[in-house]
Amino acid sequence: MAVQTETTNTPSTVDLGPAAALSCRECGERFELGPLFACASCFGPLEVAYDLPSGSPDELKKRIEAGPDNIWRYAPLLPVPADVADKPNLNPGFTKLVKADNLARELGVTGGLFVKDDSGNPTHSFKDRVVAIAVEAARAFGFTTLSCSSTGNLAGAVGAAAARAGLRSCVFIPHDLEQGKVVMAAVYGGDLVGIEGNYDDVNRFCSELIGDPLGEGWGFVNVNLRPYYGEGSKTLAYEICEQLGWRLPDQLVIPIASGSQLTKIDKGLQELIKLGLVEDRPYKIFGAQAEGCSPVSVAFKAGHDVVRPQKPNTIAKSLAIGNPADGPYVLDIARRTGGAVEDVNDEQIVEAIKLLAQTEGIFAETAGGVTVGVTKKLIEAGLLDPALTTVVLNTGDGLKTLDAVAATSQATATIRPSLDAFRAAGLATS
Amino acid sequence: MAVQTETTNTPSTVDLGPAAALSCRECGERFELGPLFACASCFGPLEVAYDLPSGSPDELKKRIEAGPDNIWRYAPLLPVPADVADKPNLNPGFTKLVKADNLARELGVTGGLFVKDDSGNPTHSFKDRVVAIAVEAARAFGFTTLSCSSTGNLAGAVGAAAARAGLRSCVFIPHDLEQGKVVMAAVYGGDLVGIEGNYDDVNRFCSELIGDPLGEGWGFVNVNLRPYYGEGSKTLAYEICEQLGWRLPDQLVIPIASGSQLTKIDKGLQELIKLGLVEDRPYKIFGAQAEGCSPVSVAFKAGHDVVRPQKPNTIAKSLAIGNPADGPYVLDIARRTGGAVEDVNDEQIVEAIKLLAQTEGIFAETAGGVTVGVTKKLIEAGLLDPALTTVVLNTGDGLKTLDAVAATSQATATIRPSLDAFRAAGLATS
Secondary structure, eight states: OOOOOTTSOOGGGOOOTTEEEEEETTTOOEEOSSSOOBOTTTOOBEEEEEOOOOSOHHHHHHHHHTSOSSGGGGGGGSSSOTTGGGSSSOOOOOOOEEEOHHHHHHHTOOSOEEEEEGGGSTTSSTHHHHHHHHHHHHHHTTOOEEEEEOSSHHHHHHHHHHHHHTOEEEEEEETTOOHHHHHHHHTTSSEEEEESSOHHHHHHHHHHHHTSGGGTTEEETTTTTHHHHHHTTHHHHHHHHHHTTSOOOSEEEEEOSSSHHHHHHHHHHHHHHHTTSSOOOOOEEEEEEETTBOHHHHHHHHTOSSOOOOOOOOSOGGGOOSSOTTHHHHHHHHHHHTOOEEEEOHHHHHHHHHHHHHHHOOOBOHHHHHHHHHHHHHHHTTOSOTTSOEEEEEOSBGGGGTHHHHTTOSOSEEEOSSHHHHHHHTOOOO | OOOOOTTSOOGGGOOOTTEEEEEETTTOOEEOSSSOOBOTTTOOBEEEEEOOOOSOHHHHHHHHHTSOSSGGGGGGGSSSOTTGGGSSSOOOOOOOEEEOHHHHHHHTOOSOEEEEEGGGSTTSSTHHHHHHHHHHHHHHTTOOEEEEEOSSHHHHHHHHHHHHHTOEEEEEEETTOOHHHHHHHHTTSSEEEEESSOHHHHHHHHHHHHTSGGGTTEEETTTTTHHHHHHTTHHHHHHHHHHTTSOOOSEEEEEOSSSHHHHHHHHHHHHHHHTTSSOOOOOEEEEEEETTBOHHHHHHHHTOSSOOOOOOOOSOGGGOOSSOTTHHHHHHHHHHHTOOEEEEOHHHHHHHHHHHHHHHOOOBOHHHHHHHHHHHHHHHTTOSOTTSOEEEEEOSBGGGGTHHHHTTOSOSEEEOSSHHHHHHHTOOOO
């Protein structure tokens, strides 16, 4: 399936730091590092296997803390060469972990509520993390075009990262995305192709393209580079724990699109435990979906192990993946950790966006409305314990999903520039 | 002019750290710290005078470097209480200083070109810096409503900061701002009032309101809190020098709206020299305006000391201040340092936004297009030396001024999800 062209490096010349091999998540078979994504034996998904650093936890902590203020501080735990920070890339990560005391009061959380705010990344979504790792894999394998299927955020992240890295880009999006995401994806100068269909159609098309000579020399960040790309989400786990003072949170609320982010955050937490960087104690992972695209939530509640695809219909377009590749793994993790998967409807998403903005000054994308809304719902249902430390992810930026709140977020009044006109507008003045 | 109400603190209880007094920029007369902005003797603008820290430069550097990754690392040099980092605020600053090698190649800069990218701030503009300082002044003076006149970025910054700080907000904007800025300003839940007029009309209205009982207990960040607010821009100077390894750049290109930012960056550089944190050597400051609002540029070129107001007509709305309060000081600084003031037209602004996006993956607001465009023009005119270290400011985010590039940043093609359709679209594939 993966294309190994003349322009790509042979595995022996590949330097991706501590990445040792690809291994099948289902059968465990190992493969040399390369642009592969499915097991040749059982078609299971491949993931990166590491030679993780030896040495004491304290030494590793010090090494990390002395690193740059971005994801490259965790280079010893990522599939990237040791000199990655010296190459032209967007240096995402180390975004704010905001102690959200105002929101905590509104939601009745007493154990400490934090928002991990990834709108602070270079293109204002968590996608900069995963793309930065994929760029290193693309370089290692000699790809000259960076590509992806995208619900919007990824398109911008790929366009920007490719521009800075000096790679060509060609990205594929559903033709009916939010205007902000379209313009942002196009402004970086790569090719941007609208596909008449939804995200799942775009994804299928990319899988076809990758098997065709047309796609030779192309690194699709979320297809043939997916095993590397996905590892970028581990950095969310690393940062959250480091920012909590090298401590695991008790509960995490994570949005689900393909489910990759949630599974990799769990992988990252497990690595920190294994390396002795955090104390080994229980944590619960909660998944958050929009009601209009809730295949994992539906399966969780029904007690199913498999996920039945849905046709998405929600304002949370960045989460609108009706056939989530990592859905079954998400179900495993939510059940194993004692968490849950829940969903909220579009109205609740908008309310939650506003609640976060009006309590903490954070303007989240619809996906952030989903996690905050689900947090509220889980507390009300008694599934999330308000007395425990809780981290809620905001993975994107409200400026990219203005339509969600535009109708109800306008000027309170429009007046002539006079005191009389202001008085007549009848606004409270204290 | 400034309103001292029953709810405000008396000066003796005001703790704003190293801020010792207000002093008149024109006649030097000193006043106790308070919500004042004009000299009672000569009506000159007031600015903050400090008791700057004593001790060795190395001690101060270490203290700063051990501080948080935001503007509060410079608390010893700002009008804020020592415990400022513990209070609820948005913690802006310490944004990326991007080494822009791709852009440098395009512009022929050989001496090192850097973009100080303030789109990484919480509400994605440099305004978060100045507002964060104003919030501390508002707290110190007992104000309960935070207000401003704004061309858009400031409105969002005030709304967000007030929400997080637990203050009421009421902000005033021209009624015809970009949709993104309106929605972003409104989403934080404060009052947002559109004024039928341009920014200068809004500003005049706010001055009226501040002298009226309607405005009692209101802290207007850029009127009665202006001396404090303005100091926030000094942090750009501190960060640039620290990020260059405690070194002054040779040349800076800074946008001009009111001119406050440029004058405060110069003040910050002078403080670093005085404190021995950087070597005392020459630097040149260049001001950048849009042709459609270029009162300072026109005055500079004509050799005038005063600035004749203009009626703005430019896509760079965040710089569209036709009667810039600090214009004469900008002229002084540009001339004193051997810099210049230049302007670019709307077409050049759009080109420059795209150039920055396509070389460095940074999607700038129109104001960033102005500075990059002016940099190009200054190099071509031989006024900016390409062999010297140059820092260009991007003070805002492209997502807030989508209209500027939307017409020319759209999908390259829209196709059915098939290889045949992709082939027929005729895009380059390598």
